[in-house]
Amino acid sequence: MDKQMDLLQGTLDMLILKAVSLGPLHGYGVLLRIQQISKDRLEIQQGSLYPALYRLEHQGWIASEWGESENKRRAKYYHLTAAGKRRLQTESQKWNRMAELIEGILGTTAEEV
Amino acid sequence: MRIWNRIRSWLDATLRRSRVESEMDAELRFHIEAYAEDLVRRGVVHQEAMRRARIEFGGIERAKEECRDARGVTFLETLFQDLRFGLRMLRKSPGFTAVAIITLALGIGANTAIFTVVNGVLLRPMPFPEAHRLFLVSLAARVGPLGWAPGVSDRDYLAFRDQDQTFERIASFTIGTTANMTGAGDPAQIPVAYVTTEFFPVLRTNPGMGRGFLAGEGEPGKDNVVVLSNELWKERFSADSEVLGKTIRLDGVSRTVIGVMPPGFAFPDAKVWIPLAIRIDEHNSFTRPVVGRLKPGVAPQQAQAELETFSENLPLGPGENKRDRMPQIIPLKDLLVANIRPSLLVFAGAVAFVLLIACANVANLFLARAAGRGQEMAVRSSLGAARWRLVRQLLVESTLVSLAGGAAGILLAFWGVRGLTALAPAGKVPRMEMIRIDAWVLAFTFGLSVITGIVFGLAPALQTTRNHARKALSKAGRSVITGHERIRSALTISEIALSLVLLTGAGLMLESFLRLRAVNPGFWPRSVMTMTVDLPDSTYRGARQMQAFHTRTLEELSRLPGVLVAGAVDWIPLGGELTMGTFQVEGGRRPRGFMVDKPCISPGYFKAMGIQLLLGREFTERDNATAPGVVVVSQSVARTLWPDADPVGKRISMEDEPKPEDWLTVVGVVEDVKQKGLAKNSDPAIYQPYLQVLSPGFLSHMTFVVRTASRPESVATGMRTVLRDVDKNQPISIASMDSLIATTTAETRFQARLLATFALIALALTMVGIYGVLAYSVAQRTQEIGVRMALGAQSGDVLWMLLRKALVLISAGILMGGAGALALTRLLTKFLFEVKATDLPTFSAVVVFLALSALAACYLPARRAMRVDPMVALRYE
Numbered sequence: 010m011d012k013q014m015d016l017l018q019g020t021l022d023m024l025i026l027k028a029v030s031l032g033p034l035h036g037y038g039v040l041l042r043i044q045q046i047s048k049d050r051l052e053i054q055q056g057s058l059y060p061a062l063y064r065l066e067h068q069g070w071i072a073s074e075w076g077e078s079e080n081k082r083r084a085k086y087y088h089l090t091a092a093g094k095r096r097l098q099t100e101s102q103k104w105n106r107m108a109e110l111i112e113g114i115l116g117t118t119a120e121e122v
Numbered sequence: 123m124r125i126w127n128r129i130r131s132w133l134d135a136t137l138r139r140s141r142v143e144s145e146m147d148a149e150l151r152f153h154i155e156a157y158a159e160d161l162v163r164r165g166v167v168h169q170e171a172m173r174r175a176r177i178e179f180g181g182i183e184r185a186k187e188e189c190r191d192a193r194g195v196t197f198l199e200t201l202f203q204d205l206r207f208g209l210r211m212l213r214k215s216p217g218f219t220a221v222a223i224i225t226l227a228l229g230i231g232a233n234t235a236i237f238t239v240v241n242g243v244l245l246r247p248m249p250f251p252e253a254h255r256l257f258l259v260s261l262a263a264r265v266g267p268l269g270w271a272p273g274v275s276d277r278d279y280l281a282f283r284d285q286d287q288t289f290e291r292i293a294s295f296t297i298g299t300t301a302n303m304t305g306a307g308d309p310a311q312i313p314v315a316y317v318t319t320e321f322f323p324v325l326r327t328n329p330g331m332g333r334g335f336l337a338g339e340g341e342p343g344k345d346n347v348v349v350l351s352n353e354l355w356k357e358r359f360s361a362d363s364e365v366l367g368k369t370i371r372l373d374g375v376s377r378t379v380i381g382v383m384p385p386g387f388a389f390p391d392a393k394v395w396i397p398l399a400i401r402i403d404e405h406n407s408f409t410r411p412v413v414g415r416l417k418p419g420v421a422p423q424q425a426q427a428e429l430e431t432f433s434e435n436l437p438l439g440p441g442e443n444k445r446d447r448m449p450q451i452i453p454l455k456d457l458l459v460a461n462i463r464p465s466l467l468v469f470a471g472a473v474a475f476v477l478l479i480a481c482a483n484v485a486n487l488f489l490a491r492a493a494g495r496g497q498e499m500a501v502r503s504s505l506g507a508a509r510w511r512l513v514r515q516l517l518v519e520s521t522l523v524s525l526a527g528g529a530a531g532i533l534l535a536f537w538g539v540r541g542l543t544a545l546a547p548a549g550k551v552p553r554m555e556m557i558r559i560d561a562w563v564l565a566f567t568f569g570l571s572v573i574t575g576i577v578f579g580l581a582p583a584l585q586t587t588r589n590h591a592r593k594a595l596s597k598a599g600r601s602v603i604t605g606h607e608r609i610r611s612a613l614t615i616s617e618i619a620l621s622l623v624l625l626t627g628a629g630l631m632l633e634s635f636l637r638l639r640a641v642n643p644g645f646w647p648r649s650v651m652t653m654t655v656d657l658p659d660s661t662y663r664g665a666r667q668m669q670a671f672h673t674r675t676l677e678e679l680s681r682l683p684g685v686l687v688a689g690a691v692d693w694i695p696l697g698g699e700l701t702m703g704t705f706q707v708e709g710g711r712r713p714r715g716f717m718v719d720k721p722c723i724s725p726g727y728f729k730a731m732g733i734q735l736l737l738g739r740e741f742t743e744r745d746n747a748t749a750p751g752v753v754v755v756s757q758s759v760a761r762t763l764w765p766d767a768d769p770v771g772k773r774i775s776m777e778d779e780p781k782p783e784d785w786l787t788v789v790g791v792v793e794d795v796k797q798k799g800l801a802k803n804s805d806p807a808i809y810q811p812y813l814q815v816l817s818p819g820f821l822s823h824m825t826f827v828v829r830t831a832s833r834p835e836s837v838a839t840g841m842r843t844v845l846r847d848v849d850k851n852q853p854i855s856i857a858s859m860d861s862l863i864a865t866t867t868a869e870t871r872f873q874a875r876l877l878a879t880f881a882l883i884a885l886a887l888t889m890v891g892i893y894g895v896l897a898y899s900v901a902q903r904t905q906e907i908g909v910r911m912a913l914g915a916q917s918g919d920v921l922w923m924l925l926r927k928a929l930v931l932i933s934a935g936i937l938m939g940g941a942g943a944l945a946l947t948r949l950l951t952k953f954l955f956e957v958k959a960t961d962l963p964t965f966s967a968v969v970v971f972l973a974l975s976a977l978a979a980c981y982l983p984a985r986r987a988m989r990v991d992p993m994v995a996l997r998y999e
Contacts (some may be wrong), residue, residue, distance in 0.1 A: 063188075
């Protein structure tokens with residue numbers, strides 16, 4: 010149970026960074042964008058989004074400022090910082106390497122051993 | 123950079139908390155509203171959309187809490203919350219809070235007071251630069267006749283000084299020496315120290331004015347210089363800046379003032395320092411303390427090793443045994459504090475017990491209150507508060523209480539320390555001037571308070587937050603915390619046990635003091651006034667002059683109104699001094715090792731002191747220099763020398779090889795007298811009339827004793843006038859015999875009194891504790907009692923039910939405490955007089971006293987239980 014949470018949490022951080030890297034977003038926007046990119050295949054607990062945003066901001070990967078939303082309301086917009094950009098890069102590389110590795114392992118057939 | 127970012131976000135969150143909070147609110151509200159709008163757009167009704175948005179979002183408060191956590195603000199943040207909440211809770215129950223604070227203030231205050239003394243006397247460094255490098259060099263045996271006295275004989279000192287490699291310098295000095303000072307105000311007996319010229323350089327303290335001693339000063343002819351203490355300079359010379367070069371007279375010898383020490387310098391408890399040269403004397407060898415400053419980087423162990431080697435290679439003196447020597451390198455402070463350390467540590471232990479009892483009491487209070495808060499805790503924990511969070515909340519509350527207790531304790535300690543120093547036996551507590559409440563003491567009290575808060579708070583906190591949530595909620599308000607009962611009983615048993623240990627210690631000390639006071643000293647001290655003189659040999663140049671002084675003083679004293687009889691003795695009984703010596707018996711042999719005290723007395727002394735004459739006659743005026751030599755012996759001398767014969771008429775001599783005229787005839791036998799102290803054995807004595815004593819050494823120090831018709835103090839003025847008439851240069855030292863005896867028992871009395879005070883505080887706290895537990899138990903069981911009574915139980919049955927519980931607690935506590943007391947009172951052995959540390963009567967008396975007090979504490983709860991009205995009790999159901 011706990012292990013799964015950890016994994017999810019790490020992934021969520023990466024997804025948020027990716028979402029924000031495409032342009033400043035408010036919290037709700039982050040949610041929508043992730044759903045949009047994932048073509049609604051990924052469900053995100055709304056409640057867990059904000060702690061993640063606060064944590065990323067606290068760590069300096071993203072920064073926020075208050076702005077106006079599409080429907081003329083005050084909203085807090087998050088954007089990627091320089092450090093966040095680097096972080097996203099290394100995280101993506103790590104993820105890709107890991108994915109390749111796992112894929113390689115899972116794709117192994119009996120003949121190849 | 124990122125660190126900075128974190129700090130800024132943390133600061134933001136901490137300092138601008140309300141803004142951050144409102145922004146967080148706004149952000150989450152925006153989220154939910156935006157989502158709801160989307161839902162409305164998809165065709166959901168507005169209200170339904172809002173509801174769904176909220177539900178899908180999940181726990182908003184929890185998300186907020188996690189957001190706060192994410193920014194790392196929670197610890198301080200919630201601590202502040204806990205503090206505010208804690209204060210509010212404590213304010214809501216002021217009675218409870220006050221009782222808890224007062225209890226802890228007693229415990230912490232007693233500990234602070236004792237720690238203040240321990241800190242000042244034992245812990246604070248000596249007031250010298252780099253005092254940690256100052257050590258005493260000692261070759262003396264650890265236990266001497268007058269307690270522990272470190273020292274090195276002159277011969278060994280010179281030898282050690284020549285070959286020593288580990289010390290920068292060493293210096294020898296005297297302790298406890300006094301001199302009669304004249305030439306600066308009234309004559310007075312003042313403490314002086316003879317010190318070698320290296321003394322001030324070893325301590326690295328130079329006179330604030332003038333100079334210290336030069337090498338070679340102290341040799342005969344060059345030793346007539348002195349250095350004054352700052353205090354003496356202010357007292358006697360009104361801080362005269364022209365004091366250098368002036369002369370003062372010490373024991374009649376003129377000495378020139380060459381320096382004044384800086385304020386506060388009084389080591390070793392002296393007001394004047396006189397140079398001393400160490401020379402080897404054919405006949406005498408003095409043993410004096412020696413202080414040395416270790417070379418930088420040299421460990422005391424190295425010095426110890428060097429001294430041991432030195433001691434091994436040292437030839438033995440005549441009559442000296444290897445075992446008489448004990449090479450030791452000791453911290454300098456021990457010279458002053460070694461004798462008081464054990465009793466201070468006993469006091470420290472006693473107050474620690476008091477604090478433990480206070481803790482147990484307050485823990486009980488908190489447990490009782492916790493029962494009422496079980497529901498609060500259950501509600502909070504079902505709303506998602508983690509257990510450690512609740513525990514922390516409760517610990518914050520208990521620490522708040524203990525900190526308040528500590529603050530009040532410091533006030534108590536302030537008075538306590540004053541009381542302690544005022545009651546402490548005069549002259550028995552060294553470094554008294556170092557005792558004060560300083561930063562270390564405050565830090566100690568703060569630390570102690572925090573620890574106390576956690577110690578007494580932990581059990582109630584853990585107990586209260588045990589996972590009872592469902593039970594507590596379902597029982598709706600009725601407390602169900604049964605585990606408390608066991609903890610409370612355990613706490614009460616420990617309180618009783620701790621009290622018993624303290625009471626036993628106090629009981630033993632008290633018994634010891636009473637026995638000491640009941641000791642028959644061999645004389646009758648009531649209505650006796652004493653006056654002591656020290657005749658300087660510079661003015662009184664021989665036995666004849668001194669005898670003339672004594673004769674005239676005695677005549678004048680006996681003529682005073684109110685004086686029944688006057689007498690004199692060189693060293694007064696219980697004064698702590700005695701002159702032991704050998705003698706020869708005519709036609710017989712002195713048993714090996716049998717030495718006697720040789721007081722030199724006047725006619726009338728036995729009557730004035732109330733020493734009973736058993737046989738023969740006392741001395742009279744006719745036993746003078748021209749009459750045949752006579753002595754009076756004490757009973758034990760008579761018994762030892764002539765067990766079967768009449769001692770009167772037998773002859774002895776004080777000379778080793780008596781000539782015919784040296785034989786002295788025994789004319790009387792008197793009772794034995796305690797010379798060294800009430801706790802010591804009586805000493806066999808051979809008395810000589812002062813007119814027949816030729817050595818000025820036995821005549822210069824003399825104590826006059828007068829037996830008075832009424833209160834002894836009534837003749838004090840008259841005695842003073844007599845002394846001034848006879849010799850106006852004599853300092854006046856007058857005291858009643860009773861008060862002299864009181865000073866010899868002062869230490870024991872002080873220890874007994876202090877331990878008794880702590881034990882009574884402990885007992886009072888314990889009684890409160892027992893009362894609390896039983897009262898709580900009665901309150902809890904009101905319904906049960908009601909039911910029982912409704913079913914026919916008599917009030918006697920109810921009483922027995924309660925008493926049974928009390929008796930179990932009390933007997934368990936007494937068993938445990940008895941075992942603890944047996945183990946611990948052994949530490950008191952060296953303070954006890956004629957009482958064994960396991961004295962059965964004392965133990966029994968203390969147990970009975972404690973049991974009765976404990977039962978008395980049961981009275982109120984028992985009465986309440988017996989008056990329970992079944993109707994009222996049952997109506998609560």
